[in-house]
Amino acid sequence: MARRYVALGRYVAVFALGLSVPLLDIAGPLLPQWNFLSPATWLRGAHSDLVALSKNHRYTFQVLSTDPFMVYLDGFIHPREAKYLIELGKAKFEPSKVYTDPEETEWPSPSYRTSDSSVLSSKDAIVSIIRDRAYFVLGFLPHIGVEAFQLVRYHDGDLFGMHYDWFKQPLPDGNTSEYYNRLASFFLYLEADCKAGSTYFPHLPPPPVSIQDDNTGRYSTTKNGTGLAVLPRLGSGLFWQNLHRNGTGDERLLHAGLPVIFGSKIGMNIWIKGRVALP
Numbered sequence: 001m002a003r004r005y006v007a008l009g010r011y012v013a014v015f016a017l018g019l020s021v022p023l024l025d026i027a028g029p030l031l032p033q034w035n036f037l038s039p040a041t042w043l044r045g046a047h048s049d050l051v052a053l054s055k056n057h058r059y060t061f062q063v064l065s066t067d068p069f070m071v072y073l074d075g076f077i078h079p080r081e082a083k084y085l086i087e088l089g090k091a092k093f094e095p096s097k098v099y100t101d102p103e104e105t106e107w108p109s110p111s112y113r114t115s116d117s118s119v120l121s122s123k124d125a126i127v128s129i130i131r132d133r134a135y136f137v138l139g140f141l142p143h144i145g146v147e148a149f150q151l152v153r154y155h156d157g158d159l160f161g162m163h164y165d166w167f168k169q170p171l172p173d174g175n176t177s178e179y180y181n182r183l184a185s186f187f188l189y190l191e192a193d194c195k196a197g198s199t200y201f202p203h204l205p206p207p208p209v210s211i212q213d214d215n216t217g218r219y220s221t222t223k224n225g226t227g228l229a230v231l232p233r234l235g236s237g238l239f240w241q242n243l244h245r246n247g248t249g250d251e252r253l254l255h256a257g258l259p260v261i262f263g264s265k266i267g268m269n270i271w272i273k274g275r276v277a278l279p
Contacts, residue, residue, distance in 0.1 A: 050080055050126060051125055051126065053078060053080060054078065054081055054126055054129040054130070055129055057078050057081070057133070058075075059075040059076045060074045061073050061074065062074065064204075064207075064219075064228065065204055065240075068204075068240060068241060068252050068253055069240060069241045070204070070238060070239070070240040071238070071239045071240070072218065072219075072230070072236070072237075072238060073137075073186070073237055073238065073239055074236050075236060076133070076235060076236060076237060077130070077188050077189075077190060077235040077268075078235060079234060079235055081130065082190040082234060082235055085126065085127070085130075085190055086190055086191060088121070088124060090118070092118040093116040093117065093118045093153055094116060094117065094118070095115075095117075096113050096115045097117070098113050112160075112161040113159070113160045113161065114154075114157070114158045115152045115153055115154045116152070117150055117152050117153075118150070118151040119151075120151065121148075130149075130270075131149075131270075134272070137186075138184065141183065141241075141274075142275070143183055143184075143272050143273055143274055143275075144180055144274070144275050145175065146271065146272055149268055149269070150268065150269040150271075151190070151266060151267070151269075152257075152266065152268070152269065153264065153265070154194070154260045154264060154266070155260065155264050156260055156261070156263065156264075157259055157261075159259040159260075160256060160257035161256055162202075162254055162256045163254070164242070164249055164251070164254060165242050165253070165271060166181050166182050166243060166250070167181055167182065168249070170276040170278065179275075179276050179277075179278055180275055180276055181243060181247065181249070181273075181274055182242050182271045182272065182274070183241065183243055183273065183274025184240065184241045184274070185238075185239070185242055185269065185270070185271055185272070186237065186238070186239050187199060187268070187269055187270075188235070188236070188267060188268045188270070189232045189233055189235065189237050189265065189266070189267055190234070190267065190268055191264060192233055192234045193263045193264055193265070194260045194263030194265045195260070195261045195262045196258060196261040197231075197257070197258060197261070197265045198220060198229035198230055198232070199229070199230045199238065199255060199256070199257055199267075200222075200228070200229045200230075200255060200256050200257075201228045201229075201252075201253065202254060202255075202256075203253075203254055204227060204228040204253075205228065206221035206222075206225055206227060207221065207228060217233060218230065218233060219231065232265050232267075237267070237268075247274070247277070
């Protein structure tokens with residue numbers, strides 16, 4: 001009999017809690033002194049804390065190459081920001097698309113890019129703060145804005161074949177009457193629960209042996225010592241310039257997302273728009 005009363009008491013408690021949540025949200029505006037009990041207030045408070053954390057976030061960097069220019073950003077995204085961004089884009093993931101130049105007649109094989117992608121809202125407060133953080137990295141580089149942030153999710157075996165971030169032909173900017181190309185790229189790891197899955201640049205010099213052996217898990221190269229491979233690390237990633245001074249694409253920045261062997265990886269692309277004059 002006692003067990004029945006205990007079980008009944010649990011059901012009553014759950015029912016009362018479920019009833020109290022909407023009532024507290026309704027009663028909040030009527031009884032301001034009880035606002036602190038509202039779940040909506042708790043969520044707003046948690047978001048305010050994240051906004052404050054994001055505005056004061058700090059990171060370090062390491063120059064990997066001056067020509068072409070590439071920097072490693074260590075801890076550019078805070079783990080709480082990464083978790084928030086993944087949650088923000090979780091419902092919108094779909095198979096990743098591949099941009100092809102209008103003059104190309106052949107489409108890439110479906111196995112060329114097997115990830116999923118999700119585009120984030122530019123109006124989100126955390127996205128806006130990280131966008132300003134990226135603009136600070138750009139310094140004095142002239143630009144005309146940024147494309148919408150794109151999340152890319154890789155599971156076991158997923159990859160993205162060799163490609164450039166820049167376009168062969170400039171694109172019209174939807175916000176202005178100008179044309180642009182991708183002046184620079186950020187690629188940042190929001191989830192790195194995997195083995196392998198490096199971002200590989202075959203035409204860049206490999207890291208010095210002393211850095212390869214420093215046990216930080218940042219950089220690697222191939223077995224024959226060619227190219228630069230940047231390993232997935234939560235919150236860290238790369239910034240590089242895609243274009244020469246004359247506005248043409250730098251072919252040395254060919255790169256690939258190598259296959260994830262085990263687990264999952266989520267990255268975030270931030271592409272900076274640079275004004276380009278049509279020939």
